[in-house]
Amino acid sequence: MKNLWNSIVNSFKSIKSWSDFAKKANLTIEVIRRIVLYSIAGLAIILSLAIGLGMGYVSALTNQVDVPSKHQMQTELQDVNNSATLYFANGEKVESLQKDLEGKKIPLSEMSPYLKKAIVSTEDSDFYRHKGVVPKSIFRAIISDITGIGAQTGGSTLTQQTVKMQMLSSETTWKRKAVEIFLAMRVDKYFSKDQILEDYLNAATFGRNNKGQNIQGVQAASKGLFGKNASELNLAESAFIAGLPQSPSIYTPYDYRGRLNDDLSLGMKRKDIVLYRMYRDNQITESQYNSARKFDLKNDFQKTAKASTKKIKYGYVYNLLTEQARNILIKRLVKSDGLKYSDVAKDENLYKNYSTQADNELHNKNYKIHSTIDKKMYIAMNQQAQQFKGNLGTVHTDNATDPTTGKPVKISEPVQNGSVMLDNSTGQVLAFVGGVNFKKSQNNHAFNTKRSPGSSIKPLITFAPAIENGVIGSQTMLADFKTSFHGYSPTDYGQTIQNRFVSARETLEESYNIPSVNLYNELINRDISSKKYMSKMGINLSNKEYKQLGITLGGTANGVTVLQQASAFSTFANKGVHVDPYVVTDVQDPAGKTIYKHKGSSKRVFSKQTSYIIKNMLHGVVTKGTASALSYEANFSTKNLFGKTGTSNDYRDNWFIGSTQGVTIASWIGYDNFYGNNYNLASNSTDLNQELWANMANALYKEDQDAFRVKESFERPAGVKSYKVDKETGTYTGSIGYNGITTKVNQHTTNSLYYKGSPKEMSYSDFAIGGKDKNYKLFWDNYFGRDNGYSVVKQLGSNTKSADELANENGSGRTSGFSNSTNSNQSSEVTTNSNTTTNSSGNRTNSTTSNGTSETGTGSGAGAGSGSGAGSGNESSSNGSDSSSSSTGSESDTSTGDTVSTSPETGNTPTE
Incomplete structure (x- = not known):
């Protein structure tokens, strides 16, 4: 450009006559004309490219959108004053979500003509x-958005606004805007119009x-502001309402309590703007305009009133399905x-x-959320929990500070349960x-509370691997003698040791x-990781x-949920395959289109052989072990039932998880201790929880016997080997040298099940995991007749309870001896061919968190687990400002304990 300018200047300097000047001027004008033309052409090309790219981009975005049919669009456009509906498994309605907006749909013919004209003049004067x-x-909105210059109008017509409200989410991305334009034209x-x-x-x-309610639609606005129908609105009232949608x-x-604001000036100024636009568009006369501006609206506004409350039944289901639908x-x-969900x-x-x-979608659009929850079973299960809650333990009252x-x-x-x-x-x-009481605590203790699993984790993390x-x-054989692992000294329940080898x-x-x-220490020494198994089971x-060795006793940092434990435990019933648990089967949008359908996911965790052996061993828990009371408390055959108890330190958590071929039922009890308290369960918590479990299982079995499949045996798969072994050593029978004499050891035998490997040969030592030389000497001396205290339960610490008392606390009637579970050659193997029905009734349960050991055992020192939950309740807390000393509550025997009154106008819906 500089050279061009210099050329023009030099050219003019060389002018010697008017004819030269004319020639030079014409040349200059031609050059400038061409520059302008080329510039315009260049800009046109650039603009065309921009438009082409823009159209291509819009086309690419809209191509990703499913083109809705006329019926789908009509359904979505007319879906007002609705909210999502939740359903039980049989299609019966649980509840509709509390609406964020109060409103009523009316036809256009029932709206004031002033109101229709006011909306069009204000929001979209070119609407027709x-x-x-x-x-x-x-185009103006795009330039404004890019440059930040000009009013932020958005460029939306009434049609676009309707599409945005009814058919799209509220995000403000270019993609949504492109889809909005596409749908508006459609x-x-x-x-x-x-x-x-x-x-x-x-x-x-x-x-x-x-x-104080949020309102939707002109009928709700007319009634809520002026106490009249939309058809009865005068010009000033219509203009005021028409001005509200902008902000x-x-x-x-009104404020959130329904009180009239002290300063109404902004709303009144907005009303005058609406009236002016109506006058400008020749929708009203000048006299109408002036009269409406002077009209005293303040005296027309309604006085504050109280909104009605609504009862929500099945509050825990309501919250659970709402939460899961929101996540979907x-x-x-x-x-x-x-975007990627993990990044978001x-x-x-x-x-x-x-x-x-997502919340706005759920509370303002007619989605349908279908669940797996069986209504009859849910009611039956919760009724038993309500009837039994008075037996679970003391209801503590205290003063605290609301956080x-x-x-x-x-x-x-x-x-809690x-x-x-x-x-x-x-x-x-x-x-x-x-x-046990939804009104006082909406925390879902089955899905959201994480607590120490206690000994219920042992089969999952240690024995199955x-x-x-x-x-x-x-x-x-495993050693049960006083021991220490670099300062960590676990004990059995009640700070005892069995002082013997235990199978x-x-x-x-x-x-x-x-x-x-x-x-578990042996697994670590062999570099066998339990992590890969636990992770596949969702833990x-x-x-x-x-x-940390205490992990095998439930000493977790954060704990696990009841759902996680039940789901992991069901792996054994599924022959070693873990199936992910779920609650929502499908979600339908307002047009009836299925936008989500659960897709089952499963993983092989353990072999069929391992799962069978674990089930075989855990069957003994219910026939002769810590849950033996179930053999007479259950109203159904327990011949194919297996389970596991769990208690964390100081009776902070108590668990029982039981499975048949068809179902797994898990029960946890314990205190929330949300306000820093340290309440623990009673020492008979194991018995209490088992009775609660039995009551629930009996009621559930009565509702659907087929679901339990109690008559189906756990078939022994090929590859499970049974070896005849010496009962006291767990090895093949054989001979050992004792005091210089070779002696045959085959006095008592039993069967040992293996998937891989086989029993060891008979030997003086090394037949038990964790055994030490002094333990073997104590064993053989006792075996050959010396009364040396072998198998006599020892108690550590200051606890002075008798062995019988300690055994009862652990849920077992036995305290010591070889014959606890090895008194037959079949060694508690599952039998399944006869259907024996046992009778009901019984009552025991309890729960709490641990710091390294479980089944009320203790641990100390560096190796101890850190415990979980510690009574702090890892989720939301009860705000219960009112106290109760009665554990039965005021509900009748048919109550499920989760019905609550809500105030939809203030958004006081149940929360997780």
Whole structure:
């Protein structure tokens, strides 16, 4: 350009006559003309490219959208004043979600003509002339959005606004805008202007009414603000309502309590703007305009009123399905925006934004959420929990400080229960108990509370991996003597030690701790990781936790949920295959289209052989071990029932998990201790929890016997080997040298089941895992007749309870001796061919958290696990400001304990 300019200047300097000047001037003008033309052409090309790229981008975005049919669009456009509906498994309605918006749909003919004119003049004066969109407005909005210059109008027509409200989520991405434009043109093609206007006036939000409720639609606005129908509105009232949609929270005359705001000036100014636009568009005369501006609206506003409350039944189901449906919609919204859910979950603000969008969808659109929850079973299970809650333990009352308000409150701490019933083969949650009093604590103790699993984790984390890897057979001996692992000294229940060798089978049956720790230590020494098995079953623990020996006794950092434990335990019933548990089967959008359908997922965790052997061993828990009371408390055959108890330190948590071929039922009890209290269960908690479990199982069995499949045996698969072994050593029978004499050892025999490996040869030592030289000497001296204290239970610490008392606390009537579980050659193997029915009744349960050991055992020192839950309750807390000392409550025997009154106008819906 510089050279061009210099050339022009030099050219003019060389002018010698007017003819030269004319020639030079013409040349200059031609050059400038060409520059302008080339510039215009260049800009046109660039603009064409931009438009082409833009159209291509819009086309690419809209190509990803499923083109809705006319019926689908009509359904979604007219879906107002609705909310999602939750359903039980049989299709029966649980409840509709509490609506965020109060409203009533009416036809256009029942709306004031002033109101229709006011909305059109204010929101879209070209409404009756355009085809759904106004290109110049869109272009202006894009330039404004890119440059930040000009009013942020958005360029949306009434048609676009209706599409956005009824058919799209509220995110503000370019993709959503492109889809909005596409759908708006499609809507304009299929529906009349009056139909679109009617849909808009019924769907738009108008702030709050005199009850503090958020309102939707002009009928709700008319009634809530002025106490009249939409057809009766005068010009000033119509203009005020028409001005609200631009910014309802700013212009609304009422606050969240339904009180009239002191300053109404912004709403009044907005009303005058609407009137001016109506006058400008020749919709009203000048006299009408002036008269309406002077009209005193303040005296027209309604006085504050109280909204009615609504009872929600099945509060735990309501909250659970709402939470899960929200998560499903969040993932769907994230996917539609081309993002990864894992990335969004890491960004707190972004996740919160998607969560809000999903909530708006659920509370304002007619989604249908279908679940696996069997209504009859749910009621039956919860009725038993309500009837039995008075037996679970003391209801403590105390003064505390509300963490939210900082004010003193009086609280009550009942023993809580969380229970789950799973269908083993499908993973469906058929029923659950979320807690004993939904009104006082909405925390779902079955799904959300994480607590120490106590000894219920032993089969999962230790014994099944040991069998799978050929470390043990069912009669392999484990040492139960006083021991220490670098300062960590586990004990059995009541700070006792059995002072003998115990078989793997008996260890599970009586839930001894020291043998379990010895076995887990052996797995670590052999570099056998339990992590891969636990992770496949849905329980994820840290590497640090797996390195601590106390993990085999439930000493976790954060604990596990009842659902996780039940689901993991069901792996054994499924012949070693874990099926992911689920509650929501499918979700349908307002148009009836299925947008989510559960897809089952399963993983092979253990072999069929290992699973059979574990079931065989755990059957002894219910026939002769810590849950032997079930043999007479259950109203169904227990010949194919297997289970495991679990108690964490100081009776903080108590568990029982039991399985048949068809179902797994898990029950946990314990105190929440949300306010820093340290309440523990009673010492007979194991018995209490078993009776509660039996009561629930009996009621569930009565509802659906086929689901239990109690008559189906656990078939012994090929590959399970049974070896005849010496009962006292777990090895083949044979001879040893004792005091210089070779002696044959074959006095008592039994069968030991193996998947991999086989029994050891008879030897003086090394036949037991964790055994030491002094332990073997004590054993053989006793075996050959010396009364040296072998197998006499020893008690450590200051506990002075008798052995019988300690055994009863552990849920077992026995305290010591070889014959606890090895008194027959069959060694408690499962028999399944006869159907024996036993009778009911019984009553025991308890629960708490641990720091390294379980079954009320203790541990100390560096190796101890850190414990879990510690009574702090890892989820939401009860805000219960009122106390109760009665554990039975005021509900009748048919109560499920989860019915609550809510105030929809203030958003006081049940929360997780």
